[in-house]
Amino acid sequence: MLNFIKKNVALIWAKSHVKGTQSFKQNAVKDQEKLLLSLVKTAEKTLFGRTHQFENIKSILDFQHQVKVADYEDLKPYIEKVKKGQRDILWSETPEYFAKTSGTTSGSKYIPISKEAMPFQLDAARSAIFHYMAQKNNADFVNGKMIFLQGSPELEEINGIKTGRLSGIVAHHIPSYLQKNRLPSLETNLIDDWETKIEAIVQETEKENMTLISGIPPWLIMYFEKLIERNGKKITEFFPNLQLIITGGVNYEPYREKMNELLGRPVDTLQTFPASEGFFAFQDDFEKEGLLLLTNHGIFYEFIPLEDYGKPEATRLTLNEIELHTDYALILTTNSGLWAYSIGDVVRFISKDPYRILVSGRTKHFTSAFGEHVIAFEVEEALKATVEKIPAQLTEFHLAPQVNPAEGLPYHEWFIEFEKEPENLENFKNNLDQEMRNRNSYYDDLISGKILQPLIITSLQKNAFHDYAKSEGKLGGQNKIPRLANDRKIGDFLESFTK
CATH class of the missing domain: 3.40.50.12780 (ANL, N-terminal domain)
Structure with a gap:
């Protein structure tokens, strides 16, 4: 009562x-x-x-x-x-x-x-x-x-x-x-x-x-x-x-x-x-x-x-x-x-x-190494749309530009820690790139104009983002890992966790 x-x-x-x-x-x-x-x-x-x-x-x-x-x-x-x-x-x-x-x-x-x-x-x-x-x-x-x-x-x-x-x-x-x-x-x-x-x-x-x-x-x-x-x-x-x-x-x-x-x-x-x-x-x-x-x-x-x-x-x-x-x-x-x-x-x-x-x-969290000014809302919406088409489960992700690749055109590199990877990662990547082009006309122009190549996904081991946060003394509480960066600081750390 x-x-x-x-x-x-x-x-x-x-x-x-x-x-x-x-x-x-x-x-x-x-x-x-x-x-x-x-x-x-x-x-x-x-x-x-x-x-x-x-x-x-x-x-x-x-x-x-x-x-x-x-x-x-x-x-x-x-x-x-x-x-x-x-x-x-x-x-x-x-x-x-x-x-x-x-x-x-x-x-x-x-x-x-x-x-x-x-x-x-x-x-x-x-x-x-x-x-x-x-x-x-x-x-x-x-x-x-x-x-x-x-x-x-x-x-x-x-x-x-x-x-x-x-x-x-x-x-x-x-x-x-x-x-x-x-x-x-x-x-x-x-x-x-x-x-x-x-x-x-x-x-x-x-x-x-x-x-x-x-x-x-x-x-x-x-x-x-x-x-x-x-x-x-x-x-x-x-x-x-x-x-x-x-x-x-x-x-x-x-x-x-x-x-x-x-x-x-x-x-x-x-x-x-x-x-x-x-x-x-x-x-x-x-x-x-x-x-x-x-x-x-x-x-x-x-x-x-x-x-x-x-x-x-x-x-x-x-x-x-x-x-x-x-x-x-x-x-x-x-x-x-x-x-x-x-x-x-x-x-x-x-x-x-x-x-x-x-x-x-x-x-302060954006990717614009080539003038595209990609923001968090765009990447989150593009990822959501892609997952709806090609099922996958993500733990966390981070986007960084690769300005000077060893070969080929520069690109956006997506570091993704999957809980469940898509059955076909190549299809997932292609869909995600198209969804990004649909949401950011500058990015679309850079791809069309052969300034950038389509994005590349780097799949990470489990706990990669956990270990990054811990290394920075930002584990737990209200600390959040930036989804985007205009440099490779976080990306370079995450490279060591590549599958």
């Missing part, structure tokens, strides 16, 4: 919540402009606000004139002042947290999270689950055990500012009513070594009634494979009540077939788009493609056409100016003091009513 009441109360909450979200879905453009001017007004007396004359900003155009697009390196001098304990630098007072992320050129990044921003991170995650409950009329999973993948919840302090991985920070804010159903234990979450941590999670969960599991696809696959190795059963055979998988960080589609194979039957998936800088979008409709852009969650969005990104006077568009099915670099202004900040993600809109997006790639 208690479980019945708990489930029905959750459904009532969910449906009431979803009904209350209609306003922001319908008024996104107006809300965004009001939000920007409110953020500017709040930060007017900060060091950044005084430096950029916030008192003179009365419109979006004023803001775009006064505040140039920035990356972490541009804002780092301000963030260093905040780390030293200085107040009113990027945002009023000091941040409540620093989310520490792995950088490349910048080393570790310290992304400020203000006391105003933290509730939006939590509300967005809750809203995503409520939308699922309401549309599916299903809340049975609330009576079982749940895994929410996270980094260590142990936080350090930098001049009084608590600092750690975002997922570890969020762990301190999980409501008490969810704590008793939540796994793994605190002791396990504190384990640093990812492989040791996975083993401990397997031991803690394999005998439990797991109903919800959350994590990025590579982590889920690693966890599921360990469970199957120990038990010899498909996941849904020993988790028969598993109802929902929540995932984010990367496009789920390239992993779907592999996940279904491990699961033993399809399980509902809820896709999200969170980051240390904010929680941007989630899947709100399970009959339609795309993620609902959260336009009332303390973040003002701008969009730069991908072909213009990086140019000094690149066009900065707002919601009412975007076009469907066009790739844009995502630019953020947040209630934590990130101003016209380039997060590095590329999105494309597939709906304006409401605004729904697909994450189509990263500004």
Whole structure:
């Protein structure tokens, strides 16, 4: 009886919540402009606000004139002042947290999270689950055990500012009513070594009634494979009540077939788009493609056409100016003091009513050694179409250019770790090349013009990508291997794992 009441109360909450979200879905453009001017007004007396004359900003155009697009390196001098304990630098007072992320050129990044921003991170995650409950009329999973993948919840302090991985920070804010159903234990979450941590999670969960599991696809696959190795059963055979998988960080589609194979039957998936800088979008409709852009969650969005990104006077568009099915670099202004900040993600809109997006790639992850500018969305869609025609199962893949082959024309080299290879790899390769030509006219021209030869597939041994991630100290957590590169750094490592 208690479980019945708990489930029905959750459904009532969910449906009431979803009904209350209609306003922001319908008024996104107006809300965004009001939000920007409110953020500017709040930060007017900060060091950044005084430096950029916030008192003179009365419109979006004023803001775009006064505040140039920035990356972490541009804002780092301000963030260093905040780390030293200085107040009113990027945002009023000091941040409540620093989310520490792995950088490349910048080393570790310290992304400020203000006391105003933290509730939006939590509300967005809750809203995503409520939308699922309401549309599916299903809340049975609330009576079982749940895994929410996270980094260590142990936080350090930098001049009084608590600092750690975002997922570890969020762990301190999980409501008490969810704590008793939540796994793994605190002791396990504190384990640093990812492989040791996975083993401990397997031991803690394999005998439990797991109903919800959350994590990025590579982590889920690693966890599921360990469970199957120990038990010899498909996941849904020993988790028969598993109802929902929540995932984010990367496009789920390239992993779907592999996940279904491990699961033993399809399980509902809820896709999200969170980051240390904010929680941007989630899947709100399970009959339609795309993620609902959260336009009332303390973040003002701008969009730069991908072909213009990086140019000094690149066009900065707002919601009412975007076009469907066009790739844009995502630019953020947040209630934590990130101003016209380039997060590095590329999105494309597939709906304006409401605004729904697909994450189509990263500004730094592309292949354009010959001017073709191939992005993640194109390779993932081409691969999906090919697998539908010629059955195969992939664990992971990476595309790199081969500019100076030992003989013949240059080419795109696809490093693929197959779970199940296609029966005819040559046919698979030819279909994949044609699907790429269909999606990228520049690539098609290069093939037609005999500048490039058709792509080449290098089939890899099992665990090749696991070993690469481990070699880079990026195994587990929210770490993701780039799908594309404009050089051979990853490709050269993977060559040693050729079958």
